[in-house]
Amino acid sequence: MLRLDSLSQSYGEHRVLRDVSLSVPDGQLLCVVGPSGCGKSTLLRTIAGLLPVREGAVTIDGTLVTGVPDRLAVVFQDYGRSLLPWLSVRDNVALPLRRQGLRRAERRAEAEHMLERVGLEASARRSPWQLSGGMQQRVAIARALVVRPSLLLMDEPFGSLDARTREDLEDLLLEVHRTDGATIVFVTHDIDESVYLGDRVVVLSAGPDSRVARDLPVGLPAQRDQIATRGLPEFVALRAEVGRAVRAPARAAVLGPADAEPEQAR
Amino acid sequence: MSRRGRRDVGLGVLGVLLAFGACEAVSRAGIVRRTYLPPASEVLARAVELAGDSAFLDGIGATVRAWALGLTLACVIAVPLGLLLGSVPVVEAAMRAIVEFLRPLPSVALIPLVSLLLGSGTRTEVTLIAYASVWPILFNTMYGLRESEPLAKDTLRAFGFGRAAVLWRVELAGAAPFIAAGVRISAAVALVLAVATELLSGFGEGLGIFIAQAQLATDGTRDVLAGVVWAGALGLVVNGVLVWGERRLFPWAPERRAVRT
Numbered sequence: 001m002l003r004l005d006s007l008s009q010s011y012g013e014h015r016v017l018r019d020v021s022l023s024v025p026d027g028q029l030l031c032v033v034g035p036s037g038c039g040k041s042t043l044l045r046t047i048a049g050l051l052p053v054r055e056g057a058v059t060i061d062g063t064l065v066t067g068v069p070d071r072l073a074v075v076f077q078d079y080g081r082s083l084l085p086w087l088s089v090r091d092n093v094a095l096p097l098r099r100q101g102l103r104r105a106e107r108r109a110e111a112e113h114m115l116e117r118v119g120l121e122a123s124a125r126r127s128p129w130q131l132s133g134g135m136q137q138r139v140a141i142a143r144a145l146v147v148r149p150s151l152l153l154m155d156e157p158f159g160s161l162d163a164r165t166r167e168d169l170e171d172l173l174l175e176v177h178r179t180d181g182a183t184i185v186f187v188t189h190d191i192d193e194s195v196y197l198g199d200r201v202v203v204l205s206a207g208p209d210s211r212v213a214r215d216l217p218v219g220l221p222a223q224r225d226q227i228a229t230r231g232l233p234e235f236v237a238l239r240a241e242v243g244r245a246v247r248a249p250a251r252a253a254v255l256g257p258a259d260a261e262p263e264q265a266r
Numbered sequence: 267m268s269r270r271g272r273r274d275v276g277l278g279v280l281g282v283l284l285a286f287g288a289c290e291a292v293s294r295a296g297i298v299r300r301t302y303l304p305p306a307s308e309v310l311a312r313a314v315e316l317a318g319d320s321a322f323l324d325g326i327g328a329t330v331r332a333w334a335l336g337l338t339l340a341c342v343i344a345v346p347l348g349l350l351l352g353s354v355p356v357v358e359a360a361m362r363a364i365v366e367f368l369r370p371l372p373s374v375a376l377i378p379l380v381s382l383l384l385g386s387g388t389r390t391e392v393t394l395i396a397y398a399s400v401w402p403i404l405f406n407t408m409y410g411l412r413e414s415e416p417l418a419k420d421t422l423r424a425f426g427f428g429r430a431a432v433l434w435r436v437e438l439a440g441a442a443p444f445i446a447a448g449v450r451i452s453a454a455v456a457l458v459l460a461v462a463t464e465l466l467s468g469f470g471e472g473l474g475i476f477i478a479q480a481q482l483a484t485d486g487t488r489d490v491l492a493g494v495v496w497a498g499a500l501g502l503v504v505n506g507v508l509v510w511g512e513r514r515l516f517p518w519a520p521e522r523r524a525v526r527t
Contacts, residue, residue, distance in 0.1 A: 068426055
């Protein structure tokens with residue numbers, strides 16, 4: 001169980017997050033959506049222990065998080081910058097296993113196995129920068145999964161990919177989530193994506209001073225399909241609800257979408 | 267090789283031939299007196315002849331040894347210092363004034379001072395070479411660190427790697443092409459200092475000594491120029507080897523990626 005208690009974060013005078021409280025049960029895929037600049041990435045970096053907590057607390061299974069938690073993995077949007085260009089694809093994936101004291105041959109075997117899972121076994125010896133964007137992000141995902149994380153944080157991982165590649169990777173993520181069962185916090189600005197992927201969608205209000213505006217369970221069947229799921233009435237209704245919450249002005253959003261509309265009309 | 271590459275090489279050869287021909291013609295036509303500027307072919311012939319002269323080769327060996335020693339010393343000093351200055355802002359701020367004062371000092375101007383302190387031997391030569399070569403390596407190391415990817419650092423930190431591991435695996439590895447380029451620049455600077463120190467100190471052995479002594483002989487211009495040809499060739503070879511090494515070691519450096527995909 002990941003818990004945020006009245007978490008606030010600021011950069012100097014500029015307050016980014018205010019009073020964010022959330023509990024994420026083990027194995028949940030939580031999507032965090034919000035307009036750009038609402039502090040989604042700050043939230044993610046705080047959970048990752050990359051930013052010190054200013055106010056409030058982050059706990060995992062009751063233990064206060066003060067540094068980088070164990071069995072954590074992060075996938076960022078900018079795969080080109082997060083992969084190490086001087087290492088082969090395989091060695092990039094094998095790298096985090098050094099922390100677990102595995103020998104070189106074991107690390108490589110694990111990495112190759114993981115590359116197979118993301119469909120990149122043929123590219124193991126190439127350099128990351130020789131691959132397409134979608135393939136590079138697959139490498140980053142394989143590198144995250146190789147440590148068998150209990151908490152996987154993803155910061156707009158598919159934001160810079162073309163639509164088709166993005167759909168493939170969304171389905172890859174769902175499959176991985178089904179089989180590995182890690183808790184996933186997935187930050188995105190894409191409303192459709194949040195509803196399609198999430199077990200639950202949390203909407204942050206526009207920054208500065210973002211807070212949790214909406215917290216919606218996603219009642220869609222676990223087995224999702226790019227065409228069929230997106231056509232379901234529940235999907236359409238939920239997407240509209242999330243969309244309204246994301247577009248609402250900061251203050252009104254806290255009250256709920258119904259109150260927000262007249263204010264937008266003014 | 268591409269068509270453009272072939273054309274460039276062709277133009278390069280043409281340029282060399284023209285310059286060579288001009289020097290040859292000016293001298294042979296008697297426009298400049300032969301003792302001032304011997305024909306290029308004679309200088310070249312003499313340079314080739316020197317390759318069989320064991321005393322001269324010993325001199326080249328001495329120069330190259332001092333050059334290599336000084337450059338190695340510079341690397342040993344500049345890379346760790348650059349890592350320190352580049353990763354600990356407090357130290358950088360404290361050192362900035364000293365560095366900014368020392369850097370613009372022309373190293374050649376220090377030759378008399380260092381000779382006075384250390385005598386006019388190999389120690390002086392190596393010290394001066396190391397001093398002059400430190401700067402490009404130092405600044406390139408610092409610059410390279412500044413260019414390192416914050417996202418790659420964050421990714422490794424999130425995997426639980428500590429500060430030293432991140433410095434080693436991301437920052438130093440990422441700065442390596444910059445450091446190598448710094449070493450290449452320093453290699454040229456070091457050669458200048460090696461020859462200049464020898465020229466000014468005037469005895470012992472080395473390429474600079476050979477040139478300095480040839481200068482005193484009657485009709486020594488040809489030998490002086492032959493020595494200069496050797497110095498140029500040495501610089502060219504060193505640069506070529508280092509450029510080749512950089513290409514082999516760092517095919518991933520951003521400016522080379524497009525070529526190899």
